[in-house]
Amino acid sequence: xxxxxxxxxxxxxxxxxxxxxxxxxxxxxxxxxxxxxxxxxxxxxxxxxxxxxxxxxxxxxxxxxxxxxxxxxxxxxxxxxxxxxxxxxxxxxxxxxxxxxxxxxxxxxxxxxxxxxxxxxxxxxxxxxxxxxxxxxxxxxxxxxxxxxxxxxxxxxxxxxxxxxxxxxxxxxxxxxxxxxxxxxxxxxxxxxxxxxxxxxxxxxxxxxxxxxxxxxxxxxxxxxxxxxxxxxxxxxxxxxxxxxxxxxxxxxxxxxxxxxxxxxxxxxxxxxxxxxxxxxxxxxxxxxxxxxxxxxxxxxxxxxxxxxxxxxxxxxxxxxxxxxxxxxxxxxxxxxxxxxxxxxxxxxxxxxx
Amino acid sequence: xxxxxxxxxxxxxxxxxxxxxxxxxxxxxxxxxxxxxxxxxxxxxxxxxxxxxxxxxxxxxxxxxxxxxxxxxxxxxxxxxxxxxxxxxxxxxxxxxxxxxxxxxxxxxxxxxxxxxxxxxxxxxxxxxxxxxxxxxxxxxxxxxxxxxxxxxxxxxxxxxxxxxxxxxxxxxxxxxxxxxxxxxxxxxxxxxxxxxxxxxxxxxxxxxxxxxxxxxxxxxxxxxxxxxxxxxxxxxxxxxxxxxxxxxxxxxxxxxxxxxxxxxxxxxxxxxxxxxxxxxxxxxxxxxxxxxxxxxxxxxxxxxxxxxxxxxxxxxxxxxxxxxxxxxxxxxxxxxxxxxxxxxxxxxxxxxxxxxxxxxxxxxxxxxxxxxxxxxxxxxxxxxx
Numbered sequence: 001x002x003x004x005x006x007x008x009x010x011x012x013x014x015x016x017x018x019x020x021x022x023x024x025x026x027x028x029x030x031x032x033x034x035x036x037x038x039x040x041x042x043x044x045x046x047x048x049x050x051x052x053x054x055x056x057x058x059x060x061x062x063x064x065x066x067x068x069x070x071x072x073x074x075x076x077x078x079x080x081x082x083x084x085x086x087x088x089x090x091x092x093x094x095x096x097x098x099x100x101x102x103x104x105x106x107x108x109x110x111x112x113x114x115x116x117x118x119x120x121x122x123x124x125x126x127x128x129x130x131x132x133x134x135x136x137x138x139x140x141x142x143x144x145x146x147x148x149x150x151x152x153x154x155x156x157x158x159x160x161x162x163x164x165x166x167x168x169x170x171x172x173x174x175x176x177x178x179x180x181x182x183x184x185x186x187x188x189x190x191x192x193x194x195x196x197x198x199x200x201x202x203x204x205x206x207x208x209x210x211x212x213x214x215x216x217x218x219x220x221x222x223x224x225x226x227x228x229x230x231x232x233x234x235x236x237x238x239x240x241x242x243x244x245x246x247x248x249x250x251x252x253x254x255x256x257x258x259x260x261x262x263x264x265x266x267x268x269x270x271x272x273x274x275x276x277x278x279x280x281x282x283x284x285x286x287x288x289x290x291x292x293x294x295x296x297x298x299x300x301x302x303x304x305x306x307x308x309x310x311x312x313x314x315x316x317x318x319x320x321x322x323x324x325x326x327x328x329x330x331x332x333x334x335x336x337x338x339x340x341x342x343x344x345x346x347x348x349x350x351x352x353x354x
Numbered sequence: 355x356x357x358x359x360x361x362x363x364x365x366x367x368x369x370x371x372x373x374x375x376x377x378x379x380x381x382x383x384x385x386x387x388x389x390x391x392x393x394x395x396x397x398x399x400x401x402x403x404x405x406x407x408x409x410x411x412x413x414x415x416x417x418x419x420x421x422x423x424x425x426x427x428x429x430x431x432x433x434x435x436x437x438x439x440x441x442x443x444x445x446x447x448x449x450x451x452x453x454x455x456x457x458x459x460x461x462x463x464x465x466x467x468x469x470x471x472x473x474x475x476x477x478x479x480x481x482x483x484x485x486x487x488x489x490x491x492x493x494x495x496x497x498x499x500x501x502x503x504x505x506x507x508x509x510x511x512x513x514x515x516x517x518x519x520x521x522x523x524x525x526x527x528x529x530x531x532x533x534x535x536x537x538x539x540x541x542x543x544x545x546x547x548x549x550x551x552x553x554x555x556x557x558x559x560x561x562x563x564x565x566x567x568x569x570x571x572x573x574x575x576x577x578x579x580x581x582x583x584x585x586x587x588x589x590x591x592x593x594x595x596x597x598x599x600x601x602x603x604x605x606x607x608x609x610x611x612x613x614x615x616x617x618x619x620x621x622x623x624x625x626x627x628x629x630x631x632x633x634x635x636x637x638x639x640x641x642x643x644x645x646x647x648x649x650x651x652x653x654x655x656x657x658x659x660x661x662x663x664x665x666x667x668x669x670x671x672x673x674x675x676x677x678x679x680x681x682x683x684x685x686x687x688x689x690x691x692x693x694x695x696x697x698x699x700x701x702x703x704x705x706x707x708x709x710x711x712x713x714x715x716x717x718x719x720x721x722x723x724x725x726x727x728x729x730x731x732x733x734x735x736x737x738x739x740x
Contacts, residue, residue: 112667
């Protein structure tokens, strides 16, 4: 019998993951991180409300497994939320879920799981792990390509993957829901969580206004050739490729092309000016542990829900890479994470540079 | 998980119902199910059970039967005692000053905070020493003619410290100020003779002494006037409306009777075990402190703080190893706020967050306590390493 800690959220996926592990005969312990609380809007924070904790506890009770909530609010705020805000302050568009996986789920929580004598930490992510035959662990896309979450796990190292289990990665979402119904789990019909857990029902812009009012710093909206078209409300409120809400009048639709933090300038242009065929990325993690020796052909995702694009990745030394796409891509966004795949194998990824 | 040995060391949280208590209760669910307010024979039987139970409590408390009322729990008793007396004291003599210790159970402190915040009372906290004890002299110096009620916990749930209730009571009596004590923890092991204790009100909860949950009692000295907070039928001398919960009242009475008659042997059995826990923990675990008084404490209660330990992680790990304990700062949602009681004792955050409470009871046997003590140092150092 192997002792496995399951990171439970009170949602369908992690509840089914816990049930599957229990059925496989493991000694299962449920744990949940309390990540965020904001007075007044506690109910709106999907992932870790007292309500979600109660639901996870209920599922655990039904399975007859112990369940513990651990407080991670301080570290979540210091690491994930701070990163989210810093990146916006620098004109980037971050994806805090990757930071959360890296520093919270697969470090803070994994450490606690190991302390409890567990061999594995399991989550409800749609991804898979497999040995590559030479002692390394591969991270694979989930069987359900619509739901695949290997993107947010591209930050994991071999050491973390050695302790990782993703029980629902072998199933499609409809299958997981059906399993939840078959198991009689009270969470079977719970809605999917969207957006960032700590935003609650707020827009990220409202969150930024509340927590870092200094981002409300108006500046000019200009075209590439320097023509001023209007005024923006603060660079953080815009993303690359955005068309709506620019508040400028123009004969043709205009899109956000770039954000220049040094001049506090939002550059816009026509659709055909948008996009590019290459990028550089920093803080690249290679899941196998080492960067490739030379340029490799890969499939690339430039954001979580992006479709794969073909391209070539060349190591630049350090933890940086250069990526050249076979065809131009519309919205390469600094701060987002670029992830590389070889078929189903997630090779790793890094943060798109400005 | 079901295969490992489970050791329950959290009797201050709650206790299992004694088999004898359960058996006393059972007929009143089905056979003698009547409503004591009814005229017919079913009602008479229920009423007789109710009044017999009241006599049992009165005997243990050393009071008259019409000075005991049944409530739904210790918290309700505290609420009624404080609210009821506060409102009456203000109405009758314009008294609006509430004087309580900073180590009260939330049933007392939150009630008084609400009275202060929403009902215009003035709340004052007494000082306590490093063990969480109230000095009677501090009560004497803070009593005012307009003090509505004084409340000091008999024995604290978190740190086990016993307060000098009789002395405090004597001072209050001298000045004619109503004095309440929360004896919810204490009643399991300490005498609750209200004459010896000089109290006007005393709150009890059955589930701390092997009775069922959902039943409590309040002693109200004759002449102490209080306003009912739950109104309706005239049950419990008009002080607590609601159909009497006969099976639970019978269970509480039986549990209370057993607690009185077996007190001596229960205390004698647990006291050495408690002292073994305290001795070994302080000897074998570095950077450990006892919280609460070393001797003036509940005989089943050992509580500690460990520097640099996450109390919640400690409880979790202990549970995984099969030991059910508690912690002052613990909360099942994982809130890491240090407890108000430990803060009142002057514990710093880095110590107060690492609290552990081990409380013994009927099924605590020396072998299991030793096994627990054998493994505890290793578990504490594991948590320190996180």
